[in-house]
Amino acid sequence: MKRIAKQPNKKAAFTIIELLTVMSIIIILMGLLAPVTNRVRVYARRVSQKNQFHSINVALELFRAEFDGYPDSGALDGSTPAGxxxxxxxxxxxxxxxxxDFLGFHPDSRFRADGTDGSRNQLYxxxxxxxxxxxNLKARKEHYLPLEQANAYKLEDLYKPSNLGPFIAIKDRVVLCDVYKRVMNINTGKKVGMPILYYEANTSNTAHDMANPDNLQNIYDYKDNQALVGLGKPWNPPPTGPHHTLYxxxxxxxxxxxxxxxxxIARPYRADSFILISAGFDGEYGTPDDVFNFEEH
Ligand SMILES: [Ca+2]
Known part of the structure; x- marks a missing residue:
């Protein structure tokens, strides 16, 4: 008669307690690593934003070399009533x-909302x-920024008609967007960035009055982009949503x-050229994560 050798009881590979312990450790490690990976992601985006600003800086220098000055940034342009x-x-x-209209800058432009040269000639x-x-197309300049890299979108792609406020009549005018994909393009459904704000220095002025933004001697004028900033965040605009801190x-x-x-004395960065502002990772202008085209501070 064959004797069947008694097999010793095999211990289960892992007990429930062991499994739970391992899972807990994994969860704790993930919890520790998540902020790190998030910080890496934020940092990488910031580098990408700085690179975009570098490209725009170079493009604006090309523009200045050709037109003996940077583009105007004033909110009032002569095509609209005073105020x-x-x-x-x-x-x-x-x-x-x-x-x-994405077809290149017209050298006769006076940077008017109505797209004319100030007389009756329509440029765009x-x-x-x-x-x-x-x-007219023959007179146009080559794009200073390649269209594929410009992140250029119409206002109506970013803001709903009910949210366009003073820009409703010129809703097809264009802005350059940053690299943070916070806004849903109404036209395509894809995520795009917030508009990049642009301020030209008034080099005949000397002040940087932090106590009085309306000082007429200020080198930079916050009002250059105030109406656009006043539209708020496209995904939650005022009056239900909060205003940007910058507004x-x-x-x-x-x-x-x-x-x-x-x-x-108080001096701004880039006192003799221009300032670019990205709303940064949080999509809000005026918060600490904003990105500028000058050194970190
Ligand atoms: Ca911000």
Whole structure:
């Protein structure tokens, strides 16, 4: 008779307690690593944003070399009644880089919301005036920023009609967007960035008055983009959503662009050129994660 050898009881590979312990450790490790990977992601985006600003800086220098000055950024442009605001620095930057209709900058431009040269000549294919004659295209400049890299979008792609406020009549004007994909493109459904704000320095002025943003001697004028910033965040606009900090606190532009290294008097960074602002990772203008086209501070 065959004897069947008694097999010793095999211990289960893992007990429930062991499994739970291992899972707990994994969960704790994930919890520890998540903020790190998030910080890496934020940092990588910031580097990407700085690179985009570098490209725009170079493109604006090319523009200046050709036109003996940077694009205008004033909110008032002569095509609107005094006191009216309709065509911000952000839109003028985009016009200089790619034109109001993506077909290139017209050298006769006076940076007007109506897309004319200040007389009756229409320069761009945009609403509401009739389109210009076709031979106008020959006068256009090459894009200073390649269209594929410009992140250029129409206002109506980013903001709903009910949210366009003073820009409703010029909803097809263009802005350059940052690399943070916070806004849903209404036209395509894809995520795009917030508009990049552009401020040209008034080099005949000397002040950087952090106590009085309305000081007429200020080198930079916060009002250049205030109407656009006033639209709020496209995904949660006022009055239900909060305003951007940069809109509510008008000194914020001056404190965040102040060059602390200059101690004799208050001076902004880039006092003789221009400032670019990205709303940063949180999509809000005026918060600490904003990105500028000057050194970290
Ligand atoms: Ca921000």
């Amino acid at each position: 009216g605001v309709s065509y911000c620095g952000a839109m003028k930057l985009a016009e200089a880089m790619v034109g109001q 294919y945009c609403t509401p005036p009739p389109p210009p004659p076709l031979d 509510s606190d008008q000194t914020k532009f001056y404190t965040s662009t102040w060059n602390e290294k200059v101690s004799a």
